[in-house]
Amino acid sequence: QLQLQESGPGLVKTSETLSLTCSVSGGSISSTYHYWGWIRQPPGRGLEWIGNINYSGNTYYNPSLKSRVKILADMSKNHFSLTMTSLTAADTAVYYCARFGRCSEGSCYTTKGWFDPWGQGTLVTVSS
Amino acid sequence: SYELTQPPSVSVSPGQTASITCSGDELGSKFICWYQQRPGLSPMLVIYQDNKRPSGISERFSGSNSGNTATLTISGTQAMDEADYYCQAWDWNTAVFGGGTKLTVL
Numbered sequence: 001q002l003q004l005q006e007s008g009p010g011l012v013k014t015s016e017t018l019s020l021t022c023s024v025s026g027g028s029i030s031s032t033y034h035y036w037g038w039i040r041q042p043p044g045r046g047l048e049w050i051g052n053i054n055y056s057g058n059t060y061y062n063p064s065l066k067s068r069v070k071i072l073a074d075m076s077k078n079h080f081s082l083t084m085t086s087l088t089a090a091d092t093a094v095y096y097c098a099r100f101g102r103c104s105e106g107s108c109y110t111t112k113g114w115f116d117p118w119g120q121g122t123l124v125t126v127s128s
Numbered sequence: 129s130y131e132l133t134q135p136p137s138v139s140v141s142p143g144q145t146a147s148i149t150c151s152g153d154e155l156g157s158k159f160i161c162w163y164q165q166r167p168g169l170s171p172m173l174v175i176y177q178d179n180k181r182p183s184g185i186s187e188r189f190s191g192s193n194s195g196n197t198a199t200l201t202i203s204g205t206q207a208m209d210e211a212d213y214y215c216q217a218w219d220w221n222t223a224v225f226g227g228g229t230k231l232t233v234l
Contacts, residue, residue: 037223039171047163047171047214049223060221063129096170104177111218114161116173116182 002027004097004119014128018084022097022119023077030055030075033108035100037115038071038082040093048093052100053080060111087126094121130219132226139232146202148229150215153196158217160198162191165228166211174213175200207233 008020022036029036038050051061053071061069065084073080084091102113133151140146150160160178163171173182175191178198188203198217202209210233215226 046228047216047225049216049225052223062222101176104180111221111223112159112177113218114173114176114216115163115171116176118170118172121170 002099002117004099004117006095006097006119006122008095008122008124010123011125011127012087014088014126016087018082018087018091018124018126020082020095020097020122020124021079022081023079024099025078027099028075029073029078029080033101033103035060035102035113036073036080037098037100039096039098039115039118040091041096041121042090042093050082050084050095054110089126092124092126094123096121130217130222130224132215132217132224134213134215134226134229136227137230137232139234140202140205141234142205142207144205146205146209146231148200148202148213148215148231150198150200150226151196152217152224155196155198155217156194158193158219160191160193161216162189162200163214163216164209164211165214171214202231205231205233209233 003025005023035052035054037052068085070083098115098118162175165171178193179191190201212228214228
């Protein structure tokens with residue numbers, strides 16, 4: 001059974017850089033059938049997609065966050081990471097990692113896919 | 129930027145059918161997904177590619193997508209279905225989520 005686990009600091013200072021890691025077990029992040037993604041949810045609010053990475057290291061980012069975000073994958077450790085710079089209080093959120101499903105009934109898509117399963121999430125608070 | 133609009137809340141009586149809508153420009157031309165998020169838990173996929181159910185998801189969950197509106201239908205609603213539901217689609221290379229609908233089972 002595939003499981004994802006986020007890890008990282010719970011508290012980050014304003015203007016600093018956030019680094020999170022998503023460790024994957026029960027499956028390989030080098031699979032060509034899946035990509036891997038980060039999504040966040042501010043307290044009491046909705047979901048916001050941050051970005052995806054695929055087995056070749058190609059990345060896809062939310063345009064609203066692209067200038068501050070970088071996603072990398074480490075195939076040897078079977079984990080992928082998120083780095084976000086220039087943090088403000090607006091970046092306070094629960095950060096989730098998830099597997100991105102993209103193949104169904106013989107067709108595979110770069111986008112048009114779905115996130116399943118999700119990690120348990122990690123709360124990141126940005127404060128001065 | 130592309131937007132998906134959901135009603136903030138929907139109420140349903142136990143055993144009845146709940147319908148949650150998601151609206152967006154030419155949404156029917158895109159694949160829609162639906163996620164359930166129970167309080168304090170991570171989101172869980174309940175519908176993908178408009179109307180497909182992942183393994184383990186009850187047959188009570190179904191989906192449709194046409195024109196500018198997608199609908200998640202929950203038949204025989206149970207107390208355990210009380211949760212927030214989010215729709216999601218792709219606009220070019222950007223994943224977009226709806227604002228979420230709180231389903232209350234009265």
